Amino acid sequence: MSLPLPATGTKRADRHWWQTACIYQIYPASFKDSNGDGFGDLPGIISKIDHLKSLGVNAVWLSPCYESPNVDGGYDISNYRKIDPRYGTVADIELLIRSLDEVNIRLIMDLVVNHTSDQHEWFRESRSSKTNAKRDWYIWRKGKSITIGNECVRTPPNNWKSQFQGSAWEYDAHTDEYYLHLFAAQQPDLN
Known part of the structure; x- marks a missing residue:
C-alpha cells in the first residue's frame, strides 16, 4: 500500500513528521x-x-x-x-x-520479519520434525519426483527462484521436505 502524497500547498505543520x-x-x-x-x-x-x-x-x-x-x-x-x-x-x-x-x-x-536465519531457534525447532509445534512457522513443501531415463530425480515443489540465485527451495533430508527461502538458503521464510 502506498501512502498518498500531501496535496500541493499543504502546510508543513499539517504533515506527518516523517514526510519532512x-x-x-x-x-x-x-x-x-x-x-x-x-x-x-x-x-x-x-x-x-x-x-x-x-x-x-x-x-x-x-x-x-x-x-x-x-x-x-x-x-x-x-x-x-x-x-x-x-x-x-x-x-x-x-x-x-x-x-x-x-x-x-x-x-x-530495521526489523526483518520476512525470514530468520537458519540458526534461529524457531527454525531449528521447525526443522526437527513434521509434527513440531513450530513446523508451520516456516513454509515447507514436499518436492516432486520425476523420472529421467531409469532414474527417479527429486525436484523442488515449483520453479520459483531466489532473489540471490538458484531455486527458492532448499531440500532438508531430515524431514524429506523443502523450505522456502526468497533470499539466501540460510534465510528461511517465515509463514
Whole structure:
C-alpha cells in the first residue's frame, strides 16, 4: 500500500513528521569503529550523535544489529532479543536510544520479519520434525519426483527462484521436505 502524497500547498505543520524529516540510514558495521576491531559498533554511533544533529538529522534508520551469522549483512537474524556482540550489547542500544532522544532524534530499527536465519531457534525447532509445534512457522513443501531415463530425480515443489540465485527451495533430508527461502538458503521464510 502506498501512502498518498500531501496535496500541493499543504502546510508543513499539517504533515506527518516523517514526510519532512531528514532520515539518515546507518549500517552499523561500517559507520564508526570505537574499539579498533575493524567493525563499526553502537558506541561508535553514540560518539557521533552531535555530528548527526549538526547535519539536521531528524531520525536514524539503523540497519539490523541483532545477533546474526551475517550471511546477508545482518538481515539473517538468529536472535531478535540480543545485539550482535560485534556491535555491542543491549545496554549499548538502550544508551543509543536515550542519547538520540536527548537531542530529539528518532530511532527507526530495521526489523526483518520476512525470514530468520537458519540458526534461529524457531527454525531449528521447525526443522526437527513434521509434527513440531513450530513446523508451520516456516513454509515447507514436499518436492516432486520425476523420472529421467531409469532414474527417479527429486525436484523442488515449483520453479520459483531466489532473489540471490538458484531455486527458492532448499531440500532438508531430515524431514524429506523443502523450505522456502526468497533470499539466501540460510534465510528461511517465515509463514
